[in-house]
Every structure is written in C-alpha cells, then in structure tokens.
Amino acid sequence: MVAFLTKKRYNIRMLPSDHSERAMRRAYWHLLLREQGHRLTSGRLAVVDCLLSSERVLTAQDIFEQARHDHSDLGLVSVYRTLETLEELGLVERVHQAQGCHAYIAVAGGHRHLLLCEQCGRATHFAGDELEALMRLVENQTQYRIHQHWLQLSGVCPQCQRSGT
Ligand SMILES: [Zn+2]
Numbered sequence: 216m217v218a219f220l221t222k223k224r225y226n227i228r229m230l231p232s233d234h235s236e237r238a239m240r241r242a243y244w245h246l247l248l249r250e251q252g253h254r255l256t257s258g259r260l261a262v263v264d265c266l267l268s269s270e271r272v273l274t275a276q277d278i279f280e281q282a283r284h285d286h287s288d289l290g291l292v293s294v295y296r297t298l299e300t301l302e303e304l305g306l307v308e309r310v311h312q313a314q315g316c317h318a319y320i321a322v323a324g325g326h327r328h329l330l331l332c333e334q335c336g337r338a339t340h341f342a343g344d345e346l347e348a349l350m351r352l353v354e355n356q357t358q359y360r361i362h363q364h365w366l367q368l369s370g371v372c373p374q375c376q377r378s379g380t
Pocket residue numbers: 332333334335336337371372373374375
C-alpha cells in the first residue's frame with residue numbers, strides 16, 4: 216500500500232480527522248523518513264504517532280511524556296532529534312507563541328495558515344489570506360521584492376469560550 220504513495224498524489228488537506236486519513240498520513244510520513252535514510256525505530260514511530268494524533272501543539276517535553284508510556288526507553292534527546300528531522304522534511308512546523316517557538320504541529324497540505332488557541336493550544340489550519348495587496352504596498356514602500364510570507368493567528372477557541380476560562 217505504501218509503494219504507490221507519492222508526495223504529489225497524496226494531497227494533505229487538513230489535520231487528520233478520521234482514522235483512514237490518519238493512516239494514510241502515517242504511511243506517507245514513514246515512507247518519506249525511510250526514503251531519506253532514517254530508520255523507523257520504535258522511538259521515532261512513537262513521536263510520529265503523537266504528532267499525528269494531536270489536535271494541540273506539542274513541545275518536545277509533551278511528546279516525551281506521552282510517548283514514554285509505551286516506550287520507556289525513549290530519551291528526550293531522541294525526541295528533539297526526531298522533531299528536527301521532521302521539520303527538515305517539512306512534515307511539522309514550529310509554532311510561534313509568546314513564551315517562544317518551542318511547540319510543534321503537523322503541517323497541513325496546500326497553502327494554509329495556523330490558528331492557535333492561546334488557552335488550550337488547540338490548532339486549526341485555515342485557507343485564504345488576501346495578502347497580495349498588502350505585499351504590493353510594502354514592496355512599493357520598501358523597494359523589496361517579496362517572495363514569501365509567514366502568518367499565524369491566535370485567539371480563544373469556541374470550546375474555551377464556552378467554558379469561560
Ligand atoms: Zn481552546
């Protein structure tokens with residue numbers, strides 16, 4: 216099943232919402248790791264599973280604590296190394312927060328941006344940014360040629376609004 220999965224054909228749309236989609240993403244991550252010469256150790260697989268099953272942003276410490284339940288031999292250093300590898304492969308992104316950029320989330324496919332709950336860490340991706348006009352304006356003001364942008368929004372999610380905390 217893994218053999219026919221390619222980056223091009225497998226278009227990741229949103230955070231994993233059901234089991235089959237999560238299984239597809241997991242297979243794709245495993246394939247990409249192997250292709251890039253990374254062995255699928257049980258520790259790496261545990262980190263991958265934590266990230267793919269989380270709706271919230273996770274720090275290395277969060278992942279370490281979750282994964283340690285099933286992998287008592289997992290070390291914090293190998294969690295950091297695996298996160299680095301996954302970031303290099305473009306599978307996870309670092310999340311900007313007031314206390315620093317120490318948390319990670321699985322990336323969404325296509326051109327999407329992150330919306331983060333400041334209270335519970337829940338992460339949602341959204342499409343659409345309407346930044347073209349702004350970028351042209353900034354180009355005119357600064358004489359730069361702008362190639363890229365980085366956008367992340369934060370606020371309070373509906374669940375946290377309801378619980379009134
Ligand atoms: Zn929340």
